[in-house]
Amino acid sequence: MEVTKLTDVTRVYKIGEVETHALRGINLTIGDGEFTTLVGPSGSGKTTLLQLIGCLDQPTSGSIYLRGEDVTRLNRNQRADLRKAKIGFIFQFFALIPTLTAYENVEMPLLLSGQNNGRRKTRVMELLDAVGLSDRAHHRPDQLSGGEQQRVAVARALATNPVLVLADEPTANLDTANGDQVMEIMQKLNQETGTTFIFATHDPRVIKYARRVVTLCDGLVVENNTAKKKD
Amino acid sequence: MLQLFKMAYRNLGRNRRRTFFSVLAVAVALALLLMIAAILEGEMRGAIDLSIRLHTGHLQIRAKSYEEEKLSLAWDDLVENPEQIVTQLEALEEVKAAAPRLNASGIIATRDESVGVQVIGIDPLSETNEPFYQGMVAGEYLTPDDREGVIIGLPLAEKLDLKVGDTINLLVNTSNGDVDEQLFTIRGLYSTGTPGYDKSTIFMPLAKAQTFTRTEGHASLIFILLNDIDQTDAVAAALQSSQYKIETWREMNKLFVQMTGFANVYMAFLNLIVLGVTATVITNTLLMAVFERTREMGILTAIGMKGRQLIALFMAEAGFLAVGGIIFGLLLGWPLVAYYTKYGIYFGDMGMTGIIFGDTIYAHLTVSDTVILIIMAFVITLLAALYPAIVASRLEPVEALHS
Incomplete structure (x- = not known):
């Protein structure tokens, strides 16, 4: 079953009189449980594509479906609701709220979803355990290493059992050991929970974990390798 | 949340x-x-x-034609037999104290200068005059039968360089429109902490003020203090009469x-x-x-x-x-x-x-x-x-x- 489908998606940024065509007509379908990597040179449109799939931005033209629903027709609040319920995000920078502990960061999407205290507590500890940080639950981001922060971000992305997790350069600021550890955790969670993961990356370490590689260049999909297996 | x-x-x-x-x-x-x-x-x-404490009281009873600014001493503008009214007022539960006052305009003449003042004849024993006897800073307070004594405000004494025991020549308007004058001895100096008032007001016993201004048996007003300021309107309504006008502190302090x-x-x-x-x-x-x-x-x-x-x-x-x-x-x-x-x-x-x-x-x-x-x-x-x-x-x- 398809998780997301893009048809003829374009995204044009206009700065003054200058138009930049970030995406020039993308057609792409991502199915349930995929572990897909978007690759391509800088400026190829990887991040823009992730943002559009993640309902953080609206396309200039074309349609984007999430579980069959055309998300381009949704207003700002409806898109926020959709992100809250169905999409998890992992960013390149360690995007945690600095004033909250690891526990509270993971808890935040659950709070926004209105889950009760008991369920929240169980879920947060389950996720922190899954990323190997249950003993660091009450540390704030500045008390955690980069790798630990990114693992908290992974736990947060999965908090609400989303159908789709989007990760933009998740290992870019990590050393090899931490980068591998984060990728292995995500791969394990993908296999165990069946959650679909889409990564945008330059990092060969990430690419080697992907089961499917979509290559972008100048805003177009130039290669769509659906048979990629882990080396 | x-x-x-x-x-x-x-x-x-x-x-x-x-x-x-x-x-x-x-x-x-x-x-x-x-x-x-x-x-x-x-x-x-x-x-x-x-x-309220110095000048207006909570209520005043005045003759209908009395105008405060003119300090008229014409008999028609004054309250007749004020003691009788005071006796009736003091029987009221709401009234703390009541006393007649006679207001006249006057001039104090010393050797060097003359100053316009308001001369007020008071019942020295009445509780309505508490601020003045409480405020005595030098000399003696007035007695009801004193015929030659006055008390003056401390700022006025300082301005005119007067002290207790000094004699002043006081000129006042009388009820028939004449001006009379007499020498008075300063019995004491008072201070109410209100320089504007103290430097322009002098007091003498009511009986002497009536004789001096030829208004025997009359007063400019009856000064009434109540036990509770909130009772002002109720008491004012109860005192309404065709003969006199009743002024409340609010009306007298419009400014x-x-x-x-x-x-x-x-x-x-x-x-x-x-x-x-x-x-x-x-x-x-x-x-x-x-x-x-x-x-x-x-x-x-x-x-x-x-x-x-x-x-x-x-x-x-x-x-x-x-x-x-x-x-x-x-x-x-x-x-x-x-x-x-x-x-x-x-x-x-x-x-x-x-x-x-x-x-x-x-x-x-x-x-x-x-x-x-x-x-x-x-x-x-x-x-x-x-x-x-x-x-x-x-x-x-x-x-x-x-x-």
């Missing part, structure tokens, strides 16, 4: 110095406004209280009542100015926070936080600033107000003729003023946060994430 408050509280701890100065701005503004409100209220209350109205308008403007400055500080603080935390707001938006929740977050931060500022403002303002309530602020002679102002203003902070100012400080701080909060709520997630 609890998490939101927790976040808001912790956000304020990020830049403690900035938070401290924002709280201080609210605190200083509130303390300042409490102090101003207390002084203004104290000034108005003090002035009204003084005017003060108007001034109180002006003072309230003035206070409202002042509140807006002071709190407006504070609001600018708060807006600036939170706007800086928005710009500093733009990416963080992008993250929150990405994980599903809505614009109104971001607004709530900033409003909660402003709420904490307001509550902190209000607590410190009260801790700062109350001791100040308490000090000036007890010791007052000495202004000396404010030089306002015709208006009774004491030389010292005692602060008086009412519960309603305190509550109103607290609410105003809270609401204005929240309003100041509205713009930064709206700016935060309108951030596009993509732009915020890439800031």
Whole structure:
């Protein structure tokens, strides 16, 4: 079953009189449980594509479906609701709220979803355990290493059992050991929970974990390798 | 919601110095406004209280044709057989004290200069004259049968270089329009703490004043003090008669009542100015926070936080600033107000003729003023946060994430 489908998606940024065509007509379908990597040179449109799939931005033209629903027709609040319920995000920078502990960061999407205290507590500890940080639950981001922060971000992305997790350069600021550890955790969670993961990356370490590689260049999909297996 | 408050509280701890100065701005503004409100209220209350005690009483009974400004001594303008009315009044439960007074215009002539004064004939034993015998600073108070003595205000004595035992030549208008004069001995000097009043008013026993002005058996007015100021209108209504007019302290202090109205308008403007400055500080603080935390707001938006929740977050931060500022403002303002309530602020002679102002203003902070100012400080701080909060709520997630 398809998780997301893009048809003829374009995204044009206009700065003054200058138009930049970030995406020039993308057609792409991502199915349930995929572990897909978007690759391509800088400026190829990887991040823009992730943002559009993640309902953080609206396309200039074309349609984007999430579980069959055309998300381009949704207003700002409806898109926020959709992100809250169905999409998890992992960013390149360690995007945690600095004033909250690891526990509270993971808890935040659950709070926004209105889950009760008991369920929240169980879920947060389950996720922190899954990323190997249950003993660091009450540390704030500045008390955690980069790798630990990114693992908290992974736990947060999965908090609400989303159908789709989007990760933009998740290992870019990590050393090899931490980068591998984060990728292995995500791969394990993908296999165990069946959650679909889409990564945008330059990092060969990430690419080697992907089961499917979509290559972008100048805003177009130039290669769509659906048979990629882990080396 | 609890998490939101927790976040808001912790956000304020990020830049403690900035938070401290924002709280201080609210605190200083509130303390300042409490102090101003207390002084203004104290000034108005003090002035009204003084005017009632010295000049108007709670009520006065006057002849229908009596005009205070003219100090007429024509028999038709005076109250006849005032003692009889006083006896009836003193039988009333609501009346604390009542006494006749005779007002006349006069001139004190010394060797060097002449000064216009108001001469008031009083019943020296009446409780209505308490401020004068309580205020004796030199010499003796009057006795009812004294035929040659007067008491004069301390500022007048200083101005004319007079002392107890000195003799003055006093000229007064009489009931038939003539002017009479007589030598009087200064028995004592009084001070009511109201320089404007004390330097223009001298007292003599009523019987002597009546003889001197040829108004025997008459008085300008009956001065009435009540046990409770709130009973004024009820007693005034009960005393209504076709023969005399009843004036209440409110009617006799119209200028003060108007001034109180002006003072309230003035206070409202002042509140807006002071709190407006504070609001600018708060807006600036939170706007800086928005710009500093733009990416963080992008993250929150990405994980599903809505614009109104971001607004709530900033409003909660402003709420904490307001509550902190209000607590410190009260801790700062109350001791100040308490000090000036007890010791007052000495202004000396404010030089306002015709208006009774004491030389010292005692602060008086009412519960309603305190509550109103607290609410105003809270609401204005929240309003100041509205713009930064709206700016935060309108951030596009993509732009915020890439800031």
